[in-house]
Amino acid sequence: MSRKVALLSLLGLTASGCAVGLNQPTNNFGAPSPAPGNVVLLNSSFIPHRITIKAGQTVTWHWEDHNTPHDVSFGDFGSPIQSDGTWSHTFDTPGTYNYVCGIHAPIMSGQVVVTSS
Ligand SMILES: [Cu+2]
Secondary structure (H helix, E strand, O other), X not given: OOHHHHHHHHHHHHHHOOHHHHHOOOOOOOOOOOOOOEEEEXXXXXXXXXXXXXXXXXXXXXXXXXXXXXXXXXXXXXXXXXXXXXXXXXXXXXXXXXXEOOOOOOOOEEEEEEEOO
16 A cells, blocks of 8 residues: 555545544645644655644644654643654644654644634
8 A cells, every 4th residue: 555545544534533524625635635633744744734723622643754753842742752653632722832843843843723712
C-alpha cells in the first residue's frame, strides 16, 4: 500500500468516525486534506499549518513521517517524541496557540486557533 493510499484511508476512517467531520469539505485527492480537527505530520510539515476549532473541541495529530521522529510542543504541554501513532489535545480556552516540532523548529511549526464556542 502506498503512503498516499494509507493516508487517504486514515482520513476516511477519521471522517466517518468523528462527528466533527460531518461538515468536512470534499477532499482533493491530489493533496492531503485532513478532516476538521485533524493535523497530519508529513514531510516534516504540519498539514494544515493552521487549524481553527471551537473551544472544547479536540485536535488529533497523526504521525505519517514514519522514518522521522517528531513531537508537538506548545511549551507548557505537548506530545512525546514519536514516529507513528496519534496524539490529541482538547482546547477549552479561546486563543491562538503556536506550536513547533521541538526537533525541527523553527522550520516545522503550526498554529491552532480556538474560537469561542
Ligand atoms: Cu519534527
